[in-house]
Structure formats: structure tokens, C-alpha cells
Amino acid sequence: MPRLVMKFGGTSVANLDRIKRVAKRVGVEVAKGYEVIVVVSAMSGKTNELVGWVNETSALYDAREYDAVVSSGENVTAGLLALVLQENGIEARSWQGWQVPVKTSSAHSAARIEEIPTDNFDAKFSAGMQVAVVAGFQGISPEGRITTLGRGGSDTTAVAFAAAHSAERCDIYTDVDGVYTTDPRVTRKARKLDAIAFEEMLELASLGAKVLQTRSVELAMRYKVRLRVLSSFEEMSDNAGTLVCDEEDIMESNVVAGVAFSRDEAKMTLVSVADRPGVSAAIFGPLADAGVNVDMIVQNIAEDGRTDMTFSLPVDQVARAEKAMAEAKDSGDINFHDLIADTEVSKVSVVGIGMRSHAGVAAKMFEALSAEGVNIKVITTSEIKISVLIDRKYMELAVQALHDAFELETA
Template sequence: MPLLVMKFGGTSVADLARIENAAKKVQAEVERGYDVIVIVSAMSGKTNELVGWVEQTSKLYDAREYDAVVASGENVTAGLMALRLQEMGVPARSWQGWQVPINTTSAHGSARFISIPRDNIDAKFAEGFKVAVVAGFQGLSAEGRITTLGRGGSDTTAVAFAAAFSAERCDIYTDVDGVYTTDPRVSPKARKLDKIAFEEMLELASLGAKVLQTRSVELAMRYKVRLRVLSSFDDSENNGTLVCDEEEIMESKVVSGVAFSRDEAKMTLVSVEDRPGVASAIFGPLAEAGVNVDMIVQNISEKNYGTHTGAVTDMTFSVPVNQVARAQKAMKDALDAGIVKYDELLTDTDVAKVSVVGIGMRSQVGVAAKMFAALAAENVNIKVIATSEIKISVLIDRKYMELAVQALHDAFELEKA
């Protein structure tokens, strides 16, 4: 039988009424002739509650027991969904991660998939079961302990099952009806896209769009899993955006979307020694400290030689604002240890990142010129620029973020998407 994977997020299974609504969507696919693997998240708010209980119980908790507690939220939803489907006359059963089994690494709290054997679930489909309801976000380590996959783990679970079972499609049900050209709360002119390429979705997800978790898009792109993002609360034909290979998109716009992130910080090491290996000396300690560095710019120092006897340079980079303290400590420790020499570390926590993304950039000139002209027309000053084949990102003052998003949305006429 053809097979679908359907994933329901926390808001889609927040209470018994919403679980029934989700079950009806599953039933409809079964009636169309599909076997269905349903991946469920914990009911909305439950994971945070479980995490809170762990932290109240143990300040320096055992990560293995943390996973055992936190994974239970998905187990409850899976059981309730299977019960509701059975009440509707649909042959279904629930599966916890260890029962499949979903084999993962032993990195508790951030485990990664190793394998998902098909045998157990395929055997149940062969017996006449039509739906396997699988608890998302969890797996089993080689040591036999429950693991969890980290933020957005249920999305990644759904894509992994779609790849393992060669599903026709993976539907991600959430509280939004698809992928928009930008956040509609920032630009009222934002439009929903019917289709978007894997590469574009990956860039948008990594640059601040919250619709899909980055790991899930990476996995979908690697295994060519056709993803559909749609709302659990919209039954219209226009519901949803298909994330697919770019060959499925007839004519790509130059820019498909504008992404943004408020929680950015700009850090500059002033008067760093300009010598081979200095970048490694800076970004090695940052990586070891778990700091996620994004945009990097190196330029001639205004101080020229400063306190140094040779040539110097300034090194500017951006980090998430909640990692600033960690980055500052890593750089001070590197300075004290003589790994790197610099005169000063400047930090600006009042910046935002705004990006335009589109696979059409590969074959179109003038995108950067149009972007910078649009920002200049609104007197928005650019602090840092970073580019890739299908993306241009800038750091600007945070107070101009919404203005910049709206200006770029207008400049690239995304309201016509």
C-alpha cells in the first residue's frame, strides 16, 4: 500500500478535542487507501512542564533520567491518538521509540539517528493495522536507554520515518497554513508560497524562520523527502506549502522570502595580530565553548599597529545574543593563555539579522544592489554583510528590523508570490 507520514505538533494535539480533529485527518488518508505513520509531539506545554519538574528535582540532573522524564510527554499523546483512532474504527496502535526501535547515538538531550528498522512496523501493517502512531522526539541508545533529539525533534523524527519507509510524502501539521514570504506579523503583505525548494527552506529555517526545524529540512533534502507544511485547523484546498526539489518548481522567483532574527549580537576583536593561523586561534576556542558563530568579517584595523609590533586586523563576527557571555569568556581565556592577542573586545547586543533568500539568485545579477538600495532609501545602515549562493544577510540596528523587512519585501515584490 502507498504510505504517508503525518506529524502533528503540540498545538495540534493540545487537548482531547484537537487529538480527535487530528485523528479525523488521519482517518481521511486511510480512507483514500494509504497506510499511515503518525508522529506526535507532546501536548502543548507538557514538555516545558516536565523539564520544569526535572530542574526542580535536581539542579545537576542525570541527563539519562532527564530524557526518561521528558520523553514521556510524547508517549501519552501517542497512546491517546491510537485510542481515538480505534474508537473511530481505524486499526491503529501506538509505538514508543524503543519498540520500533529508533536507534540513536547516546548524546542525551541531542541524540542523532543511526537507523530505523522497518521490520516491526511492516509486520503490523501486514497483519491489517492501518496506522502506526509513533512517539516523536525520542529514540534508543546502544546502552538501552531512552534518548531525546533536542528542539524540533518530532519534525526530524517524521522526516526520518518518511525516508526509512520511502513514504510518498511527509505532512507536517502545525498552527500555520504554510511557509510565507516573511512573517505576516511583521509585513501584512506577506504571501503564502505554494512550493519552496529544499535549499531555500533550509536557509530560511537557519536564518530565523520558525516553521520547520533546520535538522528536519537537512534530512529531507538529503533523502529527497517531499515535505508539506500545513495547518491542522484549515480544511481549505489552499492549505499548505510543499517543500520539494527545485526541479519541481517551474519558475523560481529571484527572491522567495525575507527572514530575520532579533536575537543577534555583533562582537569585534580590535587589533588582532595579522598572521597565519589567527582565525583558527579565535574560532577554535569559540567552537570548543559551544558558541555558534555566523557572520564573519575581517578588515584592516583603524588602530593600525596599536600595541603590537607587526600588522594588525579587526575581526568581527555575530553570535546569538544568549551566547555573548560564553563568547566573552572564551576570548578572555584565549587572551590569558596567549593563544590570541588583541587590544579590545567590543560587543553590540542591539542588532538584528535580515536576509533575502532565493534559488533564483544563482542566475540573476543585481540582487545585492537592489537590496542595498532598498535599505539605503530607508536610511538603514548596514554593519556586516554575508552572502552565499542563494542568500544575502546583513546585520543592522535592531530598531530598524521591521522597517528593513518591509522595505525588502516591497523591493522584491514578494506580495506577488
């Protein structure tokens, strides 16, 4: 029988009434003939409570104990869902990570799944089990200690099970009903996508469309797991949500899939840096050490052996970056005339695998922004994405203009 993985996040299992709704959805898939593996998160708020207690014990806590404590929330949900499924007449049982076992690395609180043997479930499904309820987010290290995969790790658990069991699909139930062409709060013309390619999803996710954990999408891409994102609060239907899949599985798509943005960016420019081999390392090394997440980087053509270096970063890291640069200058590691920070910028990006085969996307983007009088401060491009930094006050205007220009309202 085909296998299906269903994953339910914290708000979907926040209390017993919601767990009962989840059980009904699972029952529908069982009735269709699937062998179902359900991956659950902790009831919403529970993990935060546990993390809060751990943080109270010590600033430098033992990550192994953190994992032992924090993983308990998922165990509760898994047991309760199994009980409700049984009450509905479905053969179900719960599995904690160590029982499967979900074998992970020893990198506690950020462990990577290394292997999920399938013989355990195979035998139980053959013996009549209809649903395996798995506590997400957790595994067991080679030393026999409990590990966790990091926040949002239940998505990764779900995809890993889908890959190991060659599941027909991995349905991620969440509190949004799919992936949109852009944030509907910025333009009401935003449209839910029926399908999106893994690569596009990765670019959109890392740009702030927080629907799926980036790691889970990477894993799905590697193992070609068909992911579906859908809402646990809407009626079920076969074409609900958004399918995240291999680009070959998308019959026809727009050149641009969506417009992403990041509101609170800053732009820093080191004016007149001595241009010598190793200068980039001298600049970005200290920034990385200071925990600054540099995003876009642009270097001007050098004149008279000096150049300007511009980069973007989250606006709340500007002070840290300025301190790191001042120290690097004082210690003589780098030399620059001035440091200019612009804290009133936003990043807007268009993303689409269609760009690979269609020329003129950049030109069309710049034209649309120009027509609205939006000045572009920095540009970076990748194979399937073009990003610009603009003044923050134009951000909504820019997103709306690009959404119109690439006709994202219509499929």
C-alpha cells in the first residue's frame, strides 16, 4: 500500500479539540488506503515553556540535557494523537525518536538525521498498524542520548520519514493555506500557488516567507520528496495548499514565481578601502566573528588602488558591525576613509526558475521600479533570483509594481 507522511505543527495540535480534528484528517487518508506516518510537534507553547526553564538553569547549559527536557513535548502529543485515533477505530501507536530509532549525529540541539531504518514500521504495517504517530524534532545519538534537530525540526523529521519510506507525498499541515506569490498583506492581488519548485521555495523561504523550514526543503529536494503545504484549519480537498516539488513536475509556470521582501535591512559602505588581496577576508571575517549576517555584497571598481565596499545586513546588527569595523581599523587590519550606514532600506526580490530560460527579467524588473520612481541602491543576482535594495518607504510600492509587471495575479 502507498505510504503518506502527514505533519502537524504546534498550533494544529494546541489542545485536545484540535488533536481530534487532526485525527479526523488522518482518518480520511487512512480510508483512502494509505499507510500513514504522522509527525507531530509539541502543543503550541509547550516547547517555549520547556526552553524557558532550561534557560533559567544556566546561561551555558549542557545541550544534551536541553534535548532531554525539550523533546518531551512532542512525546505527549504523539501519545495523545495515537489514543484519539484508536478511539476512532484506527490501529495506531506512538513512536518516540529512540524507539524508531531516528539515528542522528551527536550535535545536540542541532542534530542531523543520519538514518531512519524502515523495518520496524514495515513489520507493524504488515501486522495491521494503520497509522504510526511519530514524535517530531527528536532522535537518538550514537551514544544513546536524546537529540533534537533544532527549532522547526519537525518539518525535517517529516521529510526524512517520507524519504526513508518512499512516501507518495509529505503533507505539511500548518496555519497558512499555502505559498503565495507575495505577502497578501502587501497586495491583495497575491495569489496562492498550486505548485512551486524546490529551488524557488528555498529562495522564498530564506527571504522570509516562513512557511517551511529551509532544511526540510533542502532534504526534500535531495530525495525528491513531493511536499505539500496546506492549512489544518480549512476544509480538506485534493488540490488544497501548494505542492513543492521538482521543477519537472510543474507543467507550466510563470517566469517569476513570486516577489519576496525583507523590510528591515541596512546598507553599509566602507569608503575608500585599500584594495589589496585579502581585503574582503579582512572585512568580512571580523563581521562574521561579531555575529553579523551579511547578505548582499558589492565592490566598486578600484581607482588609485582604493575601492568602496558595500554590503547589506539586518538593521538591528548595524551597531555590532560598526564596532567590529572600528576595531579592525584601529588594529590596522583594514584601512578605510569613512563608514556610512543607511538604516532605511529594504530588500525586494523576484524569484523564478523560469529566469534560467527567459532573458529580460532583470530589465523588466528595473523598468517597473523606474516607472514608479524607485531608485535602486544595490543589485545582486543569482540563477533564479534578482534582489535589489531600495529605500524602505518604497517597499510596498515596489512589491505591488513587480507583482503587476510579472502578472502574478493570473496563473
